[in-house]
Amino acid sequence: MIAPFKELYNSVNKLPKELGAHIERSLLVGQQLAPIHQVCLDKVALGILAHDLARSTTDSDLLNYARKYHLPINRVELCHPMLLHGPVAAFWLENQYGVSDAEVIESVYWHTVGKRSMSDIAKLVFLSDKLDAQKIVRRPFLSKVMDLAIINLDHAIVEYLNNVLASLFKGGYLVHPESLFFRNELLANMKSEYRET
Numbered sequence: 001m002i003a004p005f006k007e008l009y010n011s012v013n014k015l016p017k018e019l020g021a022h023i024e025r026s027l028l029v030g031q032q033l034a035p036i037h038q039v040c041l042d043k044v045a046l047g048i049l050a051h052d053l054a055r056s057t058t059d060s061d062l063l064n065y066a067r068k069y070h071l072p073i074n075r076v077e078l079c080h081p082m083l084l085h086g087p088v089a090a091f092w093l094e095n096q097y098g099v100s101d102a103e104v105i106e107s108v109y110w111h112t113v114g115k116r117s118m119s120d121i122a123k124l125v126f127l128s129d130k131l132d133a134q135k136i137v138r139r140p141f142l143s144k145v146m147d148l149a150i151i152n153l154d155h156a157i158v159e160y161l162n163n164v165l166a167s168l169f170k171g172g173y174l175v176h177p178e179s180l181f182f183r184n185e186l187l188a189n190m191k192s193e194y195r196e197t
């Protein structure tokens with residue numbers, strides 16, 4: 001895989017400073033977890049470097065880009081266009097940086113809400129974004145997610161989604177449907193009582 005690491009680093013360096021620092025911290029998590037789970041570090045690093053390229057883009061620009069690129073927009077994304085920063089960045093990664101690897105593109109596209117049947121690359125990008133060391137300080141439940149991520153990626157993601165979805169429900173907020181599908185799929189695979197006979 002010929003990866004545009006240099007171009008991506010240049011783009012990350014042009015992002016707002018705190019966003020760039022978050023990406024660097026997420027990279028450290030990816031570098032720690034990828035070898036443990038025997039996942040290609042180059043692909044994980046590529047996904048992490050690109051995942052928030054559109055995070056500082058305004059809501060109206062994200063909606064405009066998503067429409068221009070013919071990306072699907074659901075009701076929840078329409079209400080919270082920030083959720084489109086992954087899909088927009090994935091489009092840029094493929095079309096402006098020339099990355100064709102489907103796992104890397106998927107990892108960027110779905111890094112915010114998750115997706116059923118995600119590859120291990122995408123699961124690692126998803127978790128590396130959430131387990132930025134500064135986020136763990138702000139949200140103590142993440143330290144358990146980090147402990148689980150060392151042992152089992154699916155268990156870590158279910159723990160993360162259980163916490164985040166519970167607080168979204170409690171606050172009366174919209175929930176992205178794909179996060180629910182993703183959690184249910186992981187949980188059903190984990191628990192024998194949910195397995196189809």
Ligand SMILES: [Fe+2]
Nearest residue numbers: 051052055112
């Ligand atoms: Fe993000």
Ligand SMILES: [Fe+2]
Nearest residue numbers: 022051052129
């Ligand atoms: Fe992020």
